[in-house]
Structure formats: structure tokens, C-alpha cells
Amino acid sequence: MNNLNFVFKSMTEILSQNENCDPKFEANLLLEHIFGKTRLELGPDYQVGDRDEVRLYELCHKRREGYPLQYILGSWQFFDLDLEVGEGVLIPRQDTEDVCYAAFEYINKFANPNVLDLCSGSGAIALAIKRYCPHANVMALEKYPEAYKYLERNIEKTGLRVLPVMGDVFNYDWVVEEETFDVIISNPPYINPDQQGKLQKEVSFEPATALFAPDKGLRFYKFISHYYKPALNEGGYLIFEYGYDQAKQVRQLLFDEEYKIIKEIVDTAGNPRGIIVQKL
Ligand SMILES: C[S@@+](CC[C@H](N)C(=O)[O-])C[C@H]1O[C@@H](n2cnc3c(N)ncnc32)[C@H](O)[C@@H]1O
16 A cells, blocks of 8 residues: 555656656546545545555556546536546537637527537537527537437536437438528538548547548538538528638638638637638
């Protein structure tokens, strides 16, 4: 049996072998995950049982190999929502919070907006919209069962009334025929397939179906901006998150589809990461 100080130090030594890790931050979260108490609450002299010590080192080794911290913890914060995540679903990102934050202002221009979140994954966008624009009717579409499972769980967990639909973006006829929307929002797969194998090792554990898209990553933007236009009400907004190097291409294709460019969304590092356009 070793005391917490010794175990904590050993954990940070393992974690520091992964350059994408913040060793102390992550060691603290892993301790809290195992004991349900913070390091401060446990105290430096807390005696860690042998089995717990082995388990903690196992988790640190997993992190050293790049396995995402969020998958180990099983949940991750998106705004103030505690969302379940795990293998098969994309981990919600800070960039997506920036896009949602900009979107709220436009969604709140409508009294009772109909909102469609395409490629919903964990439901992060749809749930944040329902949380901060409670008068919105929000539908969330996701194709893959592994991700859809998290969408359903997160709806249940948060108690937010979002309507989940399992379906394929490219099979769109029913949407266009049955509903119209004031806002269509999407953070679709957008990475150019030629980047496969060149990304941070953490990303390789996330589903490829959530990351890569044909046509240099632009397929979803082209398809949604064209084929979902009939489902968008006049004056309605189409909102996309995109990759750090895609601003020009996405802006151009939206311009070609005759949308009015309303706003470019810039992340905290100053990179354009999303766009809001309006159907005239
Ligand atoms: C980049 S992730 C975004 C997830 C979530 N919206 C977020 O921002 O965290 C893209 C999502 O699109 C889903 N997806 C991929 N192809 C799809 C398709 N053809 N139709 C619907 N969803 C699809 C993936 O399973 C994944 O959940």
C-alpha cells in the first residue's frame, strides 16, 4: 500500500510520456473518477489500496497510448451539460461550443423556432440549443447506432426535450417533404480523408464515420446547403461548423447556393470555425 502523494507522482510520470496530456490535471480527474473524491478531499496521506493503485496505473498507461481521457471518464462537459461519451461517439469540442454560442442569438430571434441538428452524435448541439433556447422545437438526426445510443441517453440524462431521429443525411426526402425549419445546424464529418493517420493519436480512437468526409471533407456542406434548402423557411438560418482550413471553400459554396452570409464564427484562437447564413 502506498500513500496518495506517491501514487499521484507516479501517475504524473506515466502521463507526462504523452505530449497531449496535462499530467497533473488528468491525474486529478482520474483519482476523482476512481474514488469519487478529489485529491484534496482524500489528503496526501490517504492510503491507496493495491487494487486501486494498479487500476490507476492501468488508466494512465491507456492515456499514455492516446486513449481519450473523456472515454475513460465516460462523460464530458458541454456548456453546463454533463454528457455521456464513449467509444463510437465523437467527443464534444470547445469549437462546437463557440459555434453554438453564436447560434443561440439567431435561434432566439424566432418565437418558437423549429430547429434541425444534422449529424447529432452525442446530441451536444441539439441539447445545448434546447438548454439555452428553451422555446425551440429541436430535432436531432444521427445515422450510426453506436452514436445514436449516446444521443438517446443524453436526452434522457439531461431531461431536455429533443426529438431524436435515426437517419441518414443523404436520405433527405422525408425531411424536406414533412417539415420546414427556421434553423438547420450541423457539425458534420469534415476532415479530408488524406489526413487519415496524420492526426493526433487521441483522434484515432474516435469513429472514422464521425471524422472523415469525401470530396476533401466538403461533401456534407455541399449536400446539405443544396438539398436541405427547401426545408429551410425563408429568412431561416443555416449554420455550419467547419475545419480550420475550410472557411474559404464553405463560404464560396454557400454563396453559390445564394445564401446571404450573416456571420463568420471565430474560435478563441482567432481561426474561422463556422458560419451562419440566411435563406432569402
Ligand atoms: C463531427 S461529428 C459531430 C457530432 C456532434 N454534432 C458534435 O458536434 O459533437 C459528426 C456526426 O455525424 C454522424 N454522421 C456521419 N455520417 C452521417 C450521415 N450520413 N447521416 C447522419 N449522421 C451522420 C457521425 O456518426 C457523427 O456523430
